[in-house]
Amino acid sequence: MSTVMRSYLTVWRLPSAPVLLLSGFAGRLPSSMVPLALLLMVQEQTGSYAVAGGVSATYGIATALVAPVLGRLADRRSPRGVLLAQSALYPLLLTLAAIVVLVGSPVWALLAAAGAVGASTPLVSGTVRALWSRVDPRVRPTAYALDATATELVFVAGPSLVAVLALVASPSIALAVAGVLGVAGALGIATSAAMRAWVPASAQRRPLFATVTTPGMPRILLSGTALMLGIGALEVAVPAFADAAGAPGMSGLLLAVWALGSAGGGLWFGARMISATLPRQYRWGLLGVTVGLAPLAAVSSPWLLGVLLFLGGTAIAPTLTVQSSLVGSIAPASATTEAFTWLSTVSFGASAIGAAVGGALIETEFGVAGALVLATLAGALAVLVTLLPGRRPTAPTAPRRDVVHA
Template sequence: MTARRTVDDPTRVGYGALLRTPGAWTFLAPAFVARLPYAMLSLGIVLLVLETHGSYGTAGTVAAVSAVAQALIGPQTGRLADRHGQAAVLLPSIAVHAVSVAALIGLALGHAPAWALFLAAAPAGASVPQIGAMVRSRWVARLSDSPATLNTAFAFESVTDEFTFVIGPVLATAIAAGVSPTATLIAEAALTVAGGLAFAAQRSTAPARHPRTEGAEHVSALASPGVRLLAASFLGVGTVFGALQVSITAFAKDVGQADMNGIVYGIFAGGSMVAGVVYGLVNWRRSARQRMLACYALLLVGCSTLWAMPNLATLTVAALFCGLAIAPTLITGYTLIETLVAANAKTEAFTWLTGAIGLGLAMGSTVAGQLIDWRGASAGFTVPLAGVGLGLVALLALRHLLVAPGPASRTVARSEGRSETRSEDRGERRAGGQAAVLTPAALD
């Protein structure tokens, strides 16, 4: 007889149990090494081009070209990974990345014109291995029969992403100051090659390939209206990252504490990390769609006060509260994506979200920089407010698109002892001929 799990009998899945998943560390360790450069590339490009060409505008534009190329091409590599396997895509991507970064370094040191730097920066960004999406696909392949554990896995991955965005810029800056900006990009490429090759070698944990069937038409993950909606909302999240990097730096400089900008941004990212850890431990009773709307609304509230802060101390507190909503929003978005697309498009779908963040980051930093030049540092903080505000409007208006396809119904046990059937959620499972009634937390 299959045991019933109700809202009065929650099952909590901790990080310890997650990390004891057989084979997990064989891909997590190299994945961390390969993901660390993700947060080093843009800053490394800025530092190198600034040193060789002496122009913030040129440096920022070259970095933006790299980020946009990554956002646009990354999902296509994700689609190829779904079809041909992760190793088949990783190996050529790593080779192209190493060659492109080397070319960019050589051109910058040779004081080549900006257009030549753009030509090298584009393939350098486009070939960044999509390790984060590939790791999430491996978790899906291993934990598809345990939704609660999968939710914890997505939380763990978002915390890992935040950690790399805290450590990556610090490492890039330290290498540039201690050695040279050139050494920063060399280290970025070396970590990408070493971590990427080690990750690609772990084929036993890779998800199954889904090659194109003769006569069958492959449908892109972006064909799903829900995926498009989430990608648009993640653009808004990306503007928070990009605008805060530029605006915090400008604000700290204006108040005569330029050396504090890294600490303030680190506290913002640290708040997101802590929130992500806690979020992943909670056995949520609300659906992922409801949680997405709530988390995104909290992010808007967090962004709403940044522009009005009078000094660096109050800005630090405001940035901390803004950061608390970041990781929960990302975790929930990835959770929803897993339910919206077929198995043969999951890596591509995850990559669209990652690419949307990168594109939003480039847009946010560019627009915030222009506003700062025009109206001062505080004006830059209006960019994430506008980006997240538009994202929330879209989510609220089109929230029906976030329902997983399929009319299957499930019975949800209420705390009062009654039950109701909800046709919009997937859920009824069969085990040995007996139906198991699952909670929303277990399914979402």
Template sequence: MSQPVSAPARPPAGFRAVLALGGSALPVHAFLARLPAALCPTGTLLLINTRDGIGDAGTVAAALWLGQALGGPVIGRLADRRGHRPVLLLACGANAAVLGALVAAVLGGLPLAARIALAVAAGLTVPQVGPLARARWARLAGADKGLLGSALSFDTTLDEVGFMVGPALAGILAVTVHPASALVLAAALILVSGTLFAVHPTAPGPAAGTPGARARVRLWTPGLVLLCVLAVLQGAAWSGANTGVNALAESLGEPGAAGLVWAAMAVTSSVAGIVTVARPGSADLTARLRWTIAVQAVLTLPLLAVSGLWGAAFAVAGIGVAVAPHLIALFGLVERAGPAERMGEAMTVVGSGLILGQALAAAASGPLAGAYGYRAAFAVSCAAVTASAVLAAASYAKRG
């Protein structure tokens, strides 16, 4: 009597497949090490807004973001050339030290120019855990595009959870402990969790080939340039909305509530990211990018009618529905547009685009909010995301 042939074992899918790639410790270290990226901007705004007003707060936050935008690609390139471990270890130590110096400068009442210089230095030394984690997932997934999509979706969801926890935690700490406590916690997390992420066994060494051969591999393709511009506009949309929420909370006499209001976006975005990991769907990434930006543009318009914190919370929560699916499509397309030999640099370039957009919008929306009220900052957000939707629709329509 013949034995029944058992069906071949099905490979793990979704979250199980991603965790099988790098182990359960990797996402934990990556999450805690990137949490400072969500703590620092809100923590900086809250600390300086409390002492010197929203105008100075926006200027210093913009300096931090500008430094991160400039330093990100450099750290990404060095990580590709030298390996993740030595570059991240150096960046984590330097960043923790500079954040401590920034806190001391603000509390010590140093001139605005000194605080701006330290904020730029803090941005330049950010370890770029998020983009380098995506580069690791791309390397671990190899040629399996379905698994790669799940890994990048999972990683983007970690970003969104951090995006939720960071501002909320910064707001809670500012009210219950001290306005500087969010930046102190960020420095500690970078030093401890950043080091653990750096030395994790999945950390790749130098990319194959000689430095000269790697340098000849073309990084900037038309597709990557377009994705970087879209990232700049997305960062500007976030920054304008974030500054508007902070200005609104300040005008109502509840500055500590800004982080909690802003976290509403990350709650819905995190849920959308989890759904995308579990049920990725069959839509092409370019189509997904277009419609998620378009939906986000529509959902941003209610910000212009907001007059209270509850209304702001509902408005940003609505925007969050489209954020994670948008970022998942964006970084999925970066993996296709960037060369494997320079994937860390490609990811950090687009990540820096997000930061650059936040810096530029913070520099504009902070003074605008100070002069004309919080709705002026919300208008910056609406203009940026509308421009992004138009650009994506026009560019990808031409590509077929």
């Protein structure tokens, strides 16, 4: 058996690992399915891509704004209660949003409904990463790599599933399936042995932004913001590139190839023992992402773009793996869920802004190339942020409690 397979089998054999991986995958699918399903539903009802895009963006922004607040509550008590409450509320609000769209409600009602659904989205991503931060340190990097790879696959499977369901049934069916998957994933994590063993770390009341200002966190969040802004610009540039090349049907394939390259890179990286420090690995990972983005603006063939996306994508999941390892090592033991939800907030918010700015650039004289250059510049900015001077991270103030043992 290869060393790579042994590394991943070690993680898979952890008592709650299958639940965290499978339920985490299902619970994250709404993050890639609901915005697209809402966009298709609203566009179908209103005929306006502008309104549809605004509704989809409102969902993402609401998710991003509420997640850190819920993350702090989860750390103070337990993520279990938050997940159970969301599992009850989320399908109700998702159903309400579908009704609001289908009956032809005014724009303000569509935005309000999307915001409510976004705010109630189960806190799966931050919770799963917080649980991974409590496993045996010897297998933690490999666990983060599997988690990053699963997250990448979410953005392949989710939109593909929505496209198929919208074709054979309707976008509203896709929305319903997303809700079922999200609730199933949240309940799987909430009832797992790892969650039942969760013991909140004792901590004094902290200022609202204490976790964000923990030494080392501003650098990670700022570089992560730049990185996700670039990824958001690329996600909107690829479909526009395919359309301009006369092959609009290739947009989904190109994005899937990009994500598969990332997943492959993540699996390879997770089985490696790297001697360099985490900050140095992170910097090199961001540089790899930037180098992968740089040639895209000069490409005219969708087939060549696919090859370059696959190759460049191999740096993304490894970079996100190291990013998670850094957050897990920096965050206070009493604020791990909150720290990871801030990371999720950065991902949702920055990618939405990147998509919006990239889309606006595409409509100007700069065209698709402008959006791709923006993605490259954002990656370069992420690298520069890691070079800025700042306070060094300190050791956590309380010891971590492992809830999933090897």
